[in-house]
Amino acid sequence: xxxxxxxxxxxxxxxxxxxxxxxxxxxxxxxxxxxxxxxxxxxxxxxxxxxxxxxxxxxxxxxxxxxxxxxxxxxxxxxxxxxxxxxxxxxxxxxxxxxxxxxxxxxxxxxxxxxxxxxxxxxxxxxxxxxxxxxxxxxxxxxxxxxxxxxxxxxxxxxxxxxxxxxxxxxxxxxxxxxxxxxxxxxxxxxxxxxxxxxxxxxxxxxxxxxxxxxxxxxxxxxxxxxxxxxxxxxxxxxxxxxxxxxxxxxxxxxxxxxxxxxxxxxxxxxxxxxxxxxxxxxxxxxxxxxxxxxxxxxxxxxxxxxxxxxxxxxxxxxxxxxxxxxxxxxxxxxxxxxxxxxxxxxxxxxxxxxxxxxxxxxxxxxxxxxxxxxxxxxxxxxxxxxxxxxxxxxxxxxxxxxxxxxxxxxxxxxxxxxxxxxxxxxxxxxxxxxxxxxxxxxxxxxxxxxxxxxxxxxxxx
Numbered sequence: 001x002x003x004x005x006x007x008x009x010x011x012x013x014x015x016x017x018x019x020x021x022x023x024x025x026x027x028x029x030x031x032x033x034x035x036x037x038x039x040x041x042x043x044x045x046x047x048x049x050x051x052x053x054x055x056x057x058x059x060x061x062x063x064x065x066x067x068x069x070x071x072x073x074x075x076x077x078x079x080x081x082x083x084x085x086x087x088x089x090x091x092x093x094x095x096x097x098x099x100x101x102x103x104x105x106x107x108x109x110x111x112x113x114x115x116x117x118x119x120x121x122x123x124x125x126x127x128x129x130x131x132x133x134x135x136x137x138x139x140x141x142x143x144x145x146x147x148x149x150x151x152x153x154x155x156x157x158x159x160x161x162x163x164x165x166x167x168x169x170x171x172x173x174x175x176x177x178x179x180x181x182x183x184x185x186x187x188x189x190x191x192x193x194x195x196x197x198x199x200x201x202x203x204x205x206x207x208x209x210x211x212x213x214x215x216x217x218x219x220x221x222x223x224x225x226x227x228x229x230x231x232x233x234x235x236x237x238x239x240x241x242x243x244x245x246x247x248x249x250x251x252x253x254x255x256x257x258x259x260x261x262x263x264x265x266x267x268x269x270x271x272x273x274x275x276x277x278x279x280x281x282x283x284x285x286x287x288x289x290x291x292x293x294x295x296x297x298x299x300x301x302x303x304x305x306x307x308x309x310x311x312x313x314x315x316x317x318x319x320x321x322x323x324x325x326x327x328x329x330x331x332x333x334x335x336x337x338x339x340x341x342x343x344x345x346x347x348x349x350x351x352x353x354x355x356x357x358x359x360x361x362x363x364x365x366x367x368x369x370x371x372x373x374x375x376x377x378x379x380x381x382x383x384x385x386x387x388x389x390x391x392x393x394x395x396x397x398x399x400x401x402x403x404x405x406x407x408x409x410x411x412x413x414x415x416x417x418x419x420x421x422x423x424x425x426x427x428x429x430x431x432x433x434x435x436x437x438x439x440x441x442x443x444x445x446x447x448x449x450x451x452x453x454x455x456x457x458x459x460x461x462x
Contacts, residue, residue, distance in 0.1 A: 097457025163262025192240025222369035296392025343375030
């Protein structure tokens with residue numbers, strides 16, 4: 001099903017893959033990685049998927065990304081000093097890895113994955129280039145900044161904005177303009193002022209992000225992949241009401257879309273929610289909702305009248321200097337769903353991170369995700385299947401297995417050695433993961449209810 005052509009003629013080591021990637025982009029060897037933002041660092045998740053065999057269901061919006069839950073808008077970066085030219089910070093980051101699947105699925109897909117869905121193929125997930133002038137959210141005067149990020153790699157299949165660079169290539173390696181926005185800090189009205197963002201940006205919903213350096217694992221959760229948007233075109237504000245409360249409000253064109261011909265319908269969407277910072281910063285609660293029509297008008301009659309709501313809450317508790325616990329609660333609902341029958345996705349994920357040393361962290365994740373109408377969870381067996389589905393084109397290469405309940409357990413390590421300049425960060429993340437489905441068998445090309453994967457990646461930033 002779809003294009004199963006290998007990206008490599010023979011297996012490559014991660015070191016060789018990174019060496020080849022760097023050799024192909026020498027101009028970026030002096031840049032430094034993007035610093036995580038405090039409230040809306042770049043990062044995506046998804047849009048639901050419809051079964052390839054269903055007659056004219058709403059088609060899936062391609063999956064999306066999300067920033068780690070924190071209270072404020074992007075702050076000035078910390079850590080290694082980035083390369084700065086005329087006040088503009090220039091950064092580069094490479095993520096490359098491999099996800100081994102002992103079952104060797106015949107369609108080449110690790111079902112339940114997106115960014116790591118290529119079974120047994122070493123890949124460069126992303127080369128991320130950033131130019132930014134971050135704002136200072138604590139400034140006592142007006143501060144203006146911007147952020148531009150270009151992504152190239154296999155992750156680009158799922159991080160497209162509809163109508164932008166969608167068909168530059170037909171391979172698994174694709175180019176996307178991930179962020180292009182202006183930001184402003186206004187020290188007025190509320191205690192901490194108001195931060196504004198206008199343009200294109202990864203969604204502020206969720207725990208995991210498109211930026212691999214802010215995630216505990218190489219593979220992503222079902223919530224990230226299928227229960228949230230990845231990106232938006234529009235704007236939102238974060239009002240810092242007090243040291244405890246931040247309020248979010250904004251509007252955009254929808255999930256993974258732009259404006260005009262880059263939107264798959266003609267209606268806008270809205271975003272809102274809050275962040276609480278409690279117990280001296282040891283407990284944070286980020287609760288956000290994004291709602292609006294998301295189905296393509298070319299597929300769903302009266303698409304503008306069918307709302308899709310993404311609701312997500314991330315609760316993070318720093319139990320000690322070494323132990324951090326996070327719980328994510330998710331509910332996605334599409335009013336049209338499958339052939340006019342509404343669809344719901346319900347998810348809960350728990351994370352635990354324990355710092356064994358200042359360089360080595362042990363991570364665990366346990367998750368349950370219910371797709372009650374077979375609308376949200378899908379696999380994409382061809383390189384352009386996700387963007388075609390988002391735009392309402394025939395669902396060729398989209399695989400779905402109907403209503404199902406999925407669980408996954410993941411355990412892994414993050415090793416972050418100290419590196420000399422110009423390297424700003426280096427991460428190694430080995431992991432083992434078990435997926436199980438309680439309904440129809442979706443794994444190993446639809447032949448098994450269980451899937452075991454062993455994965456590892458390397459994130460290198462300058």
